[in-house]
Amino acid sequence: MTTQNNHLLTDEQIQRFILDGFITVQTEAIPDLHGKIYDEIETVFEKEGNVGNNILPRVPRIQQVFDQPVVRGALTSLLGPDYIMNPHRHCHLNPPGSGGQSWHKDCYVFDHNIRHPRFQWVLAFYYPQDTTIEMGPSGVIPRLQNYKTISDPNPDETREPGYSICGDAGIVTLMHFDSWHRATPNVSSNKRYMLKFQFTRLREPLCPAWNHREEAWTPPDDDANPAVSRDVWGWMRGEAVNGGSEAVADVKEEDLFDEDECVRINTAYALANDRTSIPLLVDAMRRETLSALEETTAKTADNAHGTNPTPGAAARALSTMGASAIHALLEALEDDHWWVRAMAADVIGRMGPAAHAAMFSLVEKVGDDHWWVRRNALEALRSIGANSGEVLPAVFAAVKDPDYRVRRNAALVLCNVGEAGDPAVNDLIDGLEDENRYNRFYAGLALRRIGTPRARKALIDELFAARWCAVTTADDLY
Secondary structure, three states, X not given: OOXXXXXXXXXXXXXXXXXXXXEEEEOOOOOOHHHHHHHHHHHHHHHOOOOHHHHHHHOOOHHHHHOOXXXXXXXXXXXXXXXXXXXXXXXXXXXXXXXXXXXXXXXXXXXXXXXXXXXXEEEEEEOOOOEOHHHOOEEEOOOOOOOOXXXXXXXXXXXXXXXXXXXXXXXXXXXXXXXXXXXXXXXXOOOEEEEEEEEEOOOOOOOOOOEOOOOOOOOOOOOOOHHHHHHHHHHHOOOOOOOOEOOOOOOOHHHHHOOOHHHHHHHHHHHOOEHHHHHHHHHHHHHHHHHOOOOOOOOEOXXXXXXXXXXXXXXXXXXXXXXXXHHHHHHHOOOOOHHHHHHHHHHHHHOHHHHHHHHHHHHHHOOOOOHHHHHHHXXXXXXXXXXXXXXXXXXXXXXXOOOHHHHHHHHHHHOOOHHHHHHHHHHHHHHOOOOOHHHHHHHHXXXXXXXXXXXXXXXXXXXXXXXXXXXXXXXXXX
């Protein structure tokens, strides 16, 4: 299905998303679509319970929502034209009388992605019923998606104002994956369903994917971290960045470690305007990375499964400096500590094609002793766009890595190399039976995008064997 330009987002909508961390669109009226989806979900919950990831094949009508031009246009605008729907999704029931949730961030489908303002994933919240404030809608804290902490995850103690997402049946809210959100209390007598899906970009943005008219960053409101927002805007526009040469005035180096997260972020991004600050920022990156080692896998409100840490301000700022910071980051890539090496690989990857000079160093790190370094090196290679013959043998080998996160990211690299990925087809076919349920999806996705005859045949054979019949139930076996 193609996306018409008139369904793409505008400059103002993109800037609002960058600032607030979310945007809501209303799907077109299709007679009885949302009512039928609601009724089918009710039946599934009553007779089968929550079917988890299988909610889409169990209620395939849901796909019509995400095929709507307004939804496809918004997702294309945010993630590029070849975005994918991830295999993890969940139907959240907020029943009458529920007390709601604490503020939290989601994990990245049990992978170990490091969070970043240059977003790779978005959440999609869909309501199949009209949803009022009394029904316990999803809540979000605007403009704090890039923050590791809030005043208190307990909503009774949180000082930051939340926003409740209410609206008619059929609204879809697209949210920066790192947004603080929660279910609010349902004080009504009605059930509230919300279907949460996850979408990912496969390529770094090289040009605007929305209805772009004006180059200037002109946010509609005040912004506590304007340098962060301007960077995301430029990155989404495909701007080439190679560091700055502005003299940094009124910036105190010690503020990189201030207790106030906002101060740390603004200080680091200000220093990133001056290439002479690179050694200082790399040193700060190492310090902040090692200081967070114990909490890297801790289960906290912003890292609920102990898998997706938020990097320090210096690491985030370095990723905005492009090729000018590569040499110093390549030295960090050889650090004695695995967590520093992993962070350096992530920072390099966030630069996208501007980090091309780091490609062969990253290939070496695909063989690192620590799985998190190997994982991040592969993710960085995908972001850079590495698909040369010198790079791919290491990726092919990584498809068989003993760690599932490394195998997953190797498959994702191969999603962007076309028929050059054919030597990995046999191992990707084996990946269709991977012990990790999500790796099976990404192996199939890689086969689909490699697209050679044997890759297509293997994928179609697997899908036909695993075909789900949504009509067949315990009450209607055949």
